[in-house]
Amino acid sequence: MIWLKKIFEPLNLVNRKTVIFLITVQSLFVLLFWQLSGGGLIPTPLKVLEGIGRIINSHDFYDNFFSSLSLTLQGMGISIFIALIISYLSLIPFFNPLAKFVIKCRYLTLTGLIFLFTLLTQNGHELKISLLIFGIVPFFVTSLLSIIESIPTEEYDLCKTLRMNNWQSLLEVVIIGRLDQVFEVMRQNFAIAWMMITMVEGLNMSEGGLGTMLIKSNKYIDLSVVFGVLVIIFIIGIVFDILLGKLRFWLFPYTKINVRK
Amino acid sequence: MYKKDALILKADNVGLQYEEKIILREINFEILDIIRPDMAQGQVVSLIGRSGVGKTQLFRILSGLLKPTTGTVKIEVDQHIVQPGEVGIVPQNYILFNHRTVLENLKIGLNNCADKRSEKEKEEIINEYCLNFDLINHLKKYPMQLSGGQQQRVSIIQQVLTGNKFILLDEPFSGLDILMVDKVMNLLIKISTLHEHNTLIIVSHDAENAMAISDTVFIIAKQEGKEGATITEKIDLMQLDMAWNPDIKKNSAFQQLVDDIKYKI
Numbered sequence: 001m002i003w004l005k006k007i008f009e010p011l012n013l014v015n016r017k018t019v020i021f022l023i024t025v026q027s028l029f030v031l032l033f034w035q036l037s038g039g040g041l042i043p044t045p046l047k048v049l050e051g052i053g054r055i056i057n058s059h060d061f062y063d064n065f066f067s068s069l070s071l072t073l074q075g076m077g078i079s080i081f082i083a084l085i086i087s088y089l090s091l092i093p094f095f096n097p098l099a100k101f102v103i104k105c106r107y108l109t110l111t112g113l114i115f116l117f118t119l120l121t122q123n124g125h126e127l128k129i130s131l132l133i134f135g136i137v138p139f140f141v142t143s144l145l146s147i148i149e150s151i152p153t154e155e156y157d158l159c160k161t162l163r164m165n166n167w168q169s170l171l172e173v174v175i176i177g178r179l180d181q182v183f184e185v186m187r188q189n190f191a192i193a194w195m196m197i198t199m200v201e202g203l204n205m206s207e208g209g210l211g212t213m214l215i216k217s218n219k220y221i222d223l224s225v226v227f228g229v230l231v232i233i234f235i236i237g238i239v240f241d242i243l244l245g246k247l248r249f250w251l252f253p254y255t256k257i258n259v260r261k
Numbered sequence: 262m263y264k265k266d267a268l269i270l271k272a273d274n275v276g277l278q279y280e281e282k283i284i285l286r287e288i289n290f291e292i293l294d295i296i297r298p299d300m301a302q303g304q305v306v307s308l309i310g311r312s313g314v315g316k317t318q319l320f321r322i323l324s325g326l327l328k329p330t331t332g333t334v335k336i337e338v339d340q341h342i343v344q345p346g347e348v349g350i351v352p353q354n355y356i357l358f359n360h361r362t363v364l365e366n367l368k369i370g371l372n373n374c375a376d377k378r379s380e381k382e383k384e385e386i387i388n389e390y391c392l393n394f395d396l397i398n399h400l401k402k403y404p405m406q407l408s409g410g411q412q413q414r415v416s417i418i419q420q421v422l423t424g425n426k427f428i429l430l431d432e433p434f435s436g437l438d439i440l441m442v443d444k445v446m447n448l449l450i451k452i453s454t455l456h457e458h459n460t461l462i463i464v465s466h467d468a469e470n471a472m473a474i475s476d477t478v479f480i481i482a483k484q485e486g487k488e489g490a491t492i493t494e495k496i497d498l499m500q501l502d503m504a505w506n507p508d509i510k511k512n513s514a515f516q517q518l519v520d521d522i523k524y525k526i
Binding site: 026177257 | 321324326345346348349350354356357358359360369370373374404405406420423425494506
């Protein structure tokens with residue numbers, strides 16, 4: 001009874017064993033519900049599992065997987081670089097309007113700009129990378145600017161009393177002092193990039209990729225493979241999320257101190 | 262036996278106003294260098310006032326971080342206008358760089374000090390301070406792993422290491438238990454006697470503890486019928502023979518004075 005009360009009461013902390021138990025039970029429940037309610041057009045979990053087996057055993061799966069992964073990492077890398085430059089420059093009054101404009105670009109739809117990007121780029125790879133960057137950077141800059149805006153004035157005051165000039169204060173408080181949060185934003189935005197990958201790969205199929213696999217399977221209404229690819233994309237996303245989370249604690253050990261255990 | 266020597270800080274007609282609202286008005290006070298034979302006697306001055314009276318704004322003005330609407334704050338023997346970085350601050354919430362260890366936080370203090378030193382010399386100085394102030398076992402910890410009292414000590418030492426002779430402390434006794442208050446008081450006395458020109462300015466509403474280690478007290482309060490707080494009274498504890506006495510809290514005349522001040526603020 002106490003155990004039950006603990007898992008249903010707000011703000012209670014449960015041990016790792018209980019968390020694993022809850023995840024397992026809830027996942028099994030969802031799978032059972034899916035299995036019982038599936039059939040017909042929607043493939044059941046067992047059929048999806050069969051589909052995953054077929055995907056993994058297919059000769060081009062690993063090529064597609066690495067194509068998507070390298071495209072995402074390349075897009076993310078360039079986006080992070082551009083977003084960091086724009087965000088840090090926003091603290092220099094001259095460049096602030098640029099940062100303000102970039103964050104408003106979140107409201108621009110990519111679909112309408114595909115033609116423009118096709119004209120501006122030289123091949124399919126460049127088109128995909130540029131669309132990824134355009135899709136990620138505004139969100140990345142928005143998150144980074146909100147981190148910068150939330151820095152307490154006292155931290156800048158401390159720098160002044162420690163006789164740092166404005167450039168040293170920028171380096172200490174904004175750049176080094178917030179690297180852990182930048183990393184966290186990167187982790188969250190990786191999800192956006194990973195989500196976008198299927199869309200941009202659908203625009204140009206020359207290099208293959210998981211998105212291309214998804215669209216081809218959709219075309220032949222091979223739903224067990226479609227669901228299989230979705231599950232694979234979902235699992236890879238989760239694995240990366242966990243890895244980046246662990247990497248953050250390893251790179252910035254002080255972030256662990258304030259975590260509620 | 263003591264004498265007062267050169268003027269080292271002067272607040273001259275300092276006022277602060279936000280649009281129509283007057284926060285501080287006509288703040289005038291002076292701090293003189295106190296000389297005692299055979300020792301480096303720094304100054305400990307308290308600015309006592311109730312919460313919300315504008316003490317923190319005055320704190321920022323005295324440190325050069327906030328420009329007053331009227332008047333000036335001049336420091337040191339040459340009486341130049343205070344600039345940010347010339348007065349150290351220890352805010353109420355002990356701001357430190359949370360991404361740096363205690364050792365790194367203290368090194369930053371030394372990095373920007375006027376005297377250039379090698380890394381080895383820096384570590385020797387830091388070790389000496391940390392041994393003195395009970396922090397030697399915490400050098401590799403991050404600020405968030407320290408207690409409030411330990412963070413406060415790091416914050417004070419960080420400011421001392423920059424070479425600042427003036428250190429402002431905002432409510433240094435707030436949120437500390439009785440034992441910790443005694444420790445902080447001893448720490449402040451130690452800091453004040455490290456160098457002849459060390460000057461601690463304590464901004465607090467805690468009259469008893471602030472006065473127990475001060476040589477001079479200024480009361481900051483609002484006067485009837487007038488908007489904005491000002492210095493309403495100066496109490497020279499040296500003249501009253503109540504300064505530099507570790508057992509002063511047991512003195513009934515001192516307690517009477519504390520009660521009077523509590524009533525006045």
